[in-house]
Amino acid sequence: MTFNRRRFIQATGAGAAALVMPTIAQSQTGPIRVGLMTVKTGPLASGGIDMERALVQYLKERNTTLAGRKVDLFVGDSGGVPAQARTKIQELVERDKIQVMIGPLATAEALAADDYIRQAQLLTLSVAAAEDMTQRKPNPWFTRGTSTSSQCSMPLADYSHKTLKMRRMAVIADDIAYGHEMCAGFMRVFEENGGKVVQRMFPPLTVPDYGTYLAQLKTDIDGIFLGFAGSNGFRYLRQFNEYGLRGKVTPIGGMTALDEAVLRNMGDEALGIVTSCWYSAEIENAINKKFAANFRVDWSYDPGFYAAATYVEAAVLEATLNALKGNIEDKPSFMKTVRNIKVDTARGPVSFDRYGNVVGNIYIRKVERKDGRLVNRVIHTYPDVSQFWTYKPEEFLKNPVYSRDWPPAKNLES
C-alpha cells in the first residue's frame, strides 16, 4: 500500500478522533477514575493504610457507584517521601488517568506536589494540612475537607483558657512545618485571650528520647500543649509519666497527639487528657455511628483521623458528583461546585470557604475508658469553625503564615 499525503491525513485524523472519541463517549457513562494518594510503607503507614481501608469501605457501602457511575480506584504509595509522592501522583494521572485525587497524607507531600497539581489541573481532595495551600497561595484545584494545621489548635487554645482556666502554658511539637503551624495558632489565640506561653520546645521529628526535654519542662505552669504527629505523642506521654510529671503538669493535645490509632495501644496514662480534632469515633451522628461500627466490624479497632479523612472526602466527592449528575469531566465546574457544596458527613456538616478549605465542627475530646477500650469522648463542640478561627479572612491573610517565627513568642521565660 502506498502511503500518500491524503491517506496519511485520513489515518492520523482517524487516530486523533479515536483519541478524542472515548473521552466524549466516556463522559456520563464510563467509570470514574479515582486516585488515592496514600502511604502504605514507612513511618506514616499506619495512617495511610487506614485511609485506604476507609475509602474502600465507603465505596463498598455504595456498591462502588457514585452518582450513577462505577468507580475505579487506583492507589498510590509514596512511603511518606515528598519527592516520591510527586512522582506517584504523576503516575496516577498519566498512566492510570485518574480524574480526581484523594490525598496526599502529609503536609510536605502536598507542598511537593503543588506545582504538578496546578499544571495537570488535577482535582484534589486533600488530607494534608499545609496552611498556605488554602491561604496565601491558594491552589485553584485543591480542596481540603479535613483541616489546616491550626484549625483545631485555635479552638483548643480558647477552650483551655476559658474552660480549663489555664493561664501559663508550655507548648511542644515536632520540628516540622505542621508542628510549627499548630503551635503558632495555639499560642496566638491563647495569648490574645490573656494567657501566656512561657516555654516552647521543638524537638526534632526523629528525636531518640524526650528525657532532655522533660527535664527542662517548667513545673510552675498549668499545662502543656502537645503538637505531635504519628508515634511521637505516644512516646512523649509515656516518658512524661516515667519522669513523674503526671499530676504536676496537665497535658492537652492537638489533632494527631492522641488519635484513635495511637490510643488502642495506650493504657491508663492517656486517661483524662483533653485534645481537639475535627473528628472523633465517638461523634453522635447517624453517618458516623454507621461508619465507626462497620469499620470496627471489619478491622476490630476504632477509625481515627486518617480513616475519617478519606471517608469525609469521599462524601464530599459523592455530593459534588450528585450535584453535577456525575459529570466529572468538566473540571472548572467541579471545582466551583465542590466549593459551594454543603454535605453531612461522618464529622458533621461540611462546607467550604472560597479558598477551598473546610468549614466544619471542631470537637474538644477527652480520653475515657468505654467497653474496655480508650475512646475520645466529645465534651464540647465548636460549630462551623473556619481556618481563620474568629478572625476576618482579609486581616488573617495580611499576617505571615504561621511558623516558628510568627507570631513572635513574647512571654517565653528562660
Next chain:
Amino acid sequence: MQYWIIQTLNSLALGGLLFLLAAGFSLIFGLMRIANLTHGSLYMLGAYVGISVLKYVPNLWLAAIIGGVIMAVFGGLVERLILRALAGNALGQVLVTLGISFIIADLCLMVWGGDPIPVPTPPALQQPILVGGVTFPTYRLVVLAIAVVTALALYLLMDRTRIGAMIRAGVDDMQMARAVGIPVSRLFTAVFCLGAALAGAGGIIGGPIMSAYPGLDADMLPLALIVVMLGGVGSLLGAFVGSFLIGAIYTFGTALLPDLAYVILFLPMIVVIAFRPTGLFGRQSV
C-alpha cells in the same frame, strides 16, 4: 542544681542505650570492614520480636535473652547465606545490608502493623526514684547498669578469651590472621551473630523507653554510625566512650541550644573525623 543532676542522669542513661546499640555495630564494622546498614533494623526487629515473646514469657529480661538468641540466628543466616556470597566486595555487601533493612522494615509493617507498640516497663521498676533530691525514672538507671555490665562482659570476652584474641587479630590484620591459621570465616559468622544479638536485645531493653514503631530502624542507625565513627571502628572502648560522649553532647546540647539539635549531634563527629580519621580510639588497620 537539680536540673543538672537530671540532665546528667539523662545523658548517662542515653549513653547506656546507645552503647547497647553501637557495640555490635562496632564489632562487625571492625572485623568485616563493612558498615552493616541492617543494624538499625536488627534493633527494631529485636524490639518487635521481644513484644511477641513477651506475650508468652511475661518477663522483659527473659524476653531480651530469647529475642537476642533469635536475632543471633537471624544474623547468622544473613551472614552465611547472603553476605558470604559477596565476600571481598565491600560495596556490594553494604548495599545488600541496606536492601535487607528495607525488606525488614516492610516485613515488620506487615507482621506487627503500623501503629507504635509499647513495651511495658517491668512492674517493679515503674515508679520513679529519688536520686539526690530529684525524681528520675528507675528503669533508665537499670538500662545504664545493664550497659555497663554488658561492656564489662564484652571487655572480658575480647581481652581475656581465645576467641577475643582471634577477633582482635582479625581487626588488626586480617591477612596475617588468616596466615597463622585463625578461622576468619567462622569468626565472621560468630561476630555477626553476636552483633545481631546485641542489637536485638538492645531493642527489647530499650523498648520501654523507645517503644517499637515503623521508622525506629532509621532513627537508630545514624546514632550507631555517629558513635562508632567518633569512638573508632572496631574498638570496644571507643564504642563505650563514644556512646557516653554522644549521650552527653546530645543531652546538654539540646538543653542549652535547642535549635541546633542536629548540628550538635553531627558536628563533633565531623570535627573528630577531620582531625583523627580513625576516631578517638580506632587504630589504623593494616
